[in-house]
Amino acid sequence: MSRAQRLLDLIQILRGHRMPVTGAVLADQLGISVRTLYRDIATLQAQGARIDGEPGLGYRLRPGFMLPPLMFSEEELEALMLGVRWVAERGDPRLGEAGRNALAKIAAVLPTDVRDALDASSLLVGPGEPPIPACVDPAAIREAIRAEAKLRVVYRDLQGTDSTRTIWPFALGYFDNVRVVAAWCELREDFRHFRLDRFSALERLGERYPKRRHALLKAWRERQGVRAQSVFAPARI
Template identity: 40%
Template sequence: MARSDRLFRLLHAMRQMPAPMTAARLAEETGVSLRSLYRDIDSLRAAGAQIEGERGYGYRLVEDTALPPQMLDRDEMEALALGMAEIRAMGDKTLARAAESVLAKIGATLPEGRAQQLFHAVSQVYRPDAPLRSHADMDRIRTACFDERALRIDYCDKDGARTTRTVLPLAVMYTERCLTLLAWCTLREAFRMFRGDRIVTVEDGGHSFRPHRAALLRDYLARLNASDAPAP
């Protein structure tokens, strides 16, 4: 691993892990030896990162000069914390990890008092019901949306009839009860919604539809707002 990548991983770990962090725990998290970890901490300190602690006592990242300072007021921090909590409650493990990472990175740029307000926000989320349902590989679907790659899916409709379709994935919609793929269906030659809990298999469709995703999505959302699109 390149040294720059190793230092970045160490900084990221120190942003996310609760302090104080032992050297052994940091070495395990970043995949280096204790000797390398001590050298890396010295390098980060030399670069301006304010890290409290020493060998045998644990470490704490006080100020991270790798990130610019953030000026967020109390309501902005409440909104951020609430939004990230909503994401963690949705049941999407990948985005839940990303939400934790976002909070850690932003918290690292705040003064200590402000950071505590962010991590101990007044606004909370309570979702006693089951998280959003999806049997599909949502990571793969999101990647296809980003990369503007067609997908081939096996899909069961509400009556249990199964079809194989090639679709152009445009966005993932988070509704109250399930994750839904918004896409252009080449079988129906129309915009369609595909519920994540009814998508049986997901495979690469074999071709790109770049750069049309943004225009197609704008068109589809306009139709949704006009209530012209069929329900999933």
């Protein structure tokens, strides 16, 4: 768990306690040492979190505290809502659920009037073709990307020929009805794009690939001649 995520989790835990909670309890819930907990408390206080208390007595988060990054404009909130709605419609179930959970966390700390505006957002996702079913779980691909882990896959190409590949996945693209993995292919010794609906088997190997994910992504973008904000080139799928 990253430190940023831990700080967010700490805020959420403090919100769940009406009475002061000791550092030992907080540290246990976060799986960290009490000394690390004290440093995290001090960091949040320095960032403006209104946390009352001190070591040995317990801590309490004052009501109404809102993290500065969550002070969104109306258009930013609409963009978030539209994005989550798109993910819920076009993404896989786990990703859709994660998006809804993230939005709920944001809504929980927004002022009532802003939260009501978020709930009443009129930006909708239009109908489209449903994603082509895949035999593998996209969540397993995302986990491998985060871990920079090699995958062994069985892939069927456009000619209907199956081949076993060892790939280094570094990006996953979501189109309206297909999902595409960008990866370095050890068999071809080059970048390749793989449609998830053409995987018939997937196995995560117990080793990391030798290059960092961001380095592969940068090299792939340079090869494609695209900007950082661009997505996969459909012609190469």
